[in-house]
Every structure is written in C-alpha cells, then in structure tokens.
Amino acid sequence: MNMIEQFLWVIVPYLAVATCIVGHIFRYKTDQFGWTAKSSEFVEKKQLMVGSILFHIGVIPVILGHVAGLVIPKEWLHAIGVNDHLYHIGAVYIGSIFGFITLAGMIVLTSRRFTKKSVRQLSSVSDLIVNVLLLFIVIMGTYSTVVTNVVEPSFDYRETISVWFRNLFIFSPDASLMANVPLSFKIHILTGLFIFAMWPFTRLVHVWSVPVSYINRSYIIYRRNKR
Numbered sequence: 001m002n003m004i005e006q007f008l009w010v011i012v013p014y015l016a017v018a019t020c021i022v023g024h025i026f027r028y029k030t031d032q033f034g035w036t037a038k039s040s041e042f043v044e045k046k047q048l049m050v051g052s053i054l055f056h057i058g059v060i061p062v063i064l065g066h067v068a069g070l071v072i073p074k075e076w077l078h079a080i081g082v083n084d085h086l087y088h089i090g091a092v093y094i095g096s097i098f099g100f101i102t103l104a105g106m107i108v109l110t111s112r113r114f115t116k117k118s119v120r121q122l123s124s125v126s127d128l129i130v131n132v133l134l135l136f137i138v139i140m141g142t143y144s145t146v147v148t149n150v151v152e153p154s155f156d157y158r159e160t161i162s163v164w165f166r167n168l169f170i171f172s173p174d175a176s177l178m179a180n181v182p183l184s185f186k187i188h189i190l191t192g193l194f195i196f197a198m199w200p201f202t203r204l205v206h207v208w209s210v211p212v213s214y215i216n217r218s219y220i221i222y223r224r225n226k227r
C-alpha cells in the first residue's frame with residue numbers, strides 16, 4: 001500500500017472529522033449570531049422554492065440510503081430477509097430516483113445563485129463554493145449509482161467502501177479496501193469528506209438548527225398595547 005493511499009483513506013478521513021468537530025465548537029463559541037443559513041428568500045422566491053424543495057425531498061432518502069449501505073453490514077440485512085438482489089434493486093432504482101431529484105434541486109439552486117444578480121450579490125465566496133461542491137458531489141454520487149454500478153457489476157461497494165467506512169469508527173483503518181474502488185466512487189467520497197471538513201465554516205451549520213420544537217411550541221400571545 002503506497003503512501004498516497006494511506007494518506008487519502010486513513011489520514012484524510014480522520015482529519016476531516018476532527019476539523020468538523022473542532023470547527024463546530026469554535027464556530028459555536030465565537031460566532032453564534034452568524035450561525036444561520038442567511039436566507040435570500042426576500043430577493044428571489046420562485047426558484048428557491050423549487051430548488052430547495054427538490055433538494056431536500058431528494059437528500060433525506062439519500063442520507064437514509066447511505067446509512068443502509070454504509071453503516072448496516074450486509075449480513076444484518078440478510079438476517080431480516082433483505083438479500084443481495086433485493087438490496088441491489090432498491091439501491092440502484094430508488095437510489096437513482098432520489099439521486100436525480102437531489103441533482104435537479106442542486107442544478108436549480110446553483111444556477112439561481114450564479115445567474116440571479118440580486119442573489120449573487122448577497123452570496124459570500126463560501127456560499128458559492130458550497131453550492132458548486134455540493135453539486136459536484138451529487139453528480140459523482142448519482143453517476144456512481146447509475147453508471148458505475150451498471151458498467152462494473154462485479155464491483156460491490158458493500159464489501160469494500162462500506163467495510164472501510166465502518167473500520168474508521170472502530171479505529172482500525174484499512175486503506176487497502178479502497179485500492180480497487182472505481183474512480184467515480186473515490187472522487188465522490190473524497191469530496192464528501194471535504195465538505196464535512198468545510199461544514200462548520202459555512203452556511204451548512206443551519207442543518208443542526210432545524211426548528212423542530214416549532215411543531216409543539218406554546219402559542220405566542222400578542223396583546224394590543226392600549227397606550
């Protein structure tokens with residue numbers, strides 16, 4: 001195993017996670033007022049609605065799919081009756097559908113950010129980078145699901161990428177598992193790790209502040225000021 005592979009598949013993942021954790025603590029302590037998604041809704045609403053809804057409808061099942069494919073070992077799924085064929089059908093068909101929905105959302109959001117003058121003027125360099133990077137990650141993920149899985153049917157990411165991924169969490173990293181992984185998956189994963197490292201320094205921090213408590217919060221009572 002050469003040094004570059006050790007660097008990419010052992011050092012980079014830990015570096016990304018450490019930057020993500022320490023970065024969030026730092027941002028929380030130093031910039032709570034800046035902890036926001038910096039809404040641009042008041043300058044452009046239509047494309048934001050379409051892009052944002054498509055992206056979020058797509059990405060939530062995609063995240064659940066990543067958990068099923070990367071975190072849950074094959075054998076556990078076999079035990080509950082999900083054999084390889086069934087898993088493959090679900091991963092390729094359902095994965096492709098939601099991959100394309102996420103991609104459509106990202107295309108609308110990215111084109112809005114770059115082509116609508118008012119939105120562009122409100123955007124920082126970090127907003128533009130996050131947008132392009134997310135678009136690229138989604139393109140590479142969808143390409144891997146739709147094309148690579150079909151062109152290289154003998155490649156099984158649940159015996160390579162998924163095992164490599166889980167080994168990181170038990171501090172037993174094994175870069176050799178990534179040696180024969182197709183390039184599109186490698187690029188997808190490295191850029192995915194990069195966005196986790198960037199996360200705390202960008203508008204993506206808003207993800208941790210979804211106002212879930214709004215659903216059952218008490219009413220806010222407004223009273224007329226009689227004076």
Ligand code: HEM
Binds near residue numbers: 065095161185193
């Ligand atoms: C280091 C982290 C990541 C790893 C190890 C990873 C791994 C994978 C794998 C193995 C697939 C293929 C799934 C299949 O063919 O069934 C995939 C697909 C995909 N990934 Fe990732 N990914 C990561 C991060 C991300 C991030 C940050 C995004 C951003 C939204 C993303 C979006 C997608 C999309 C849209 C697809 C195609 C749809 C699907 O199959 O679910 N991934 N990823």
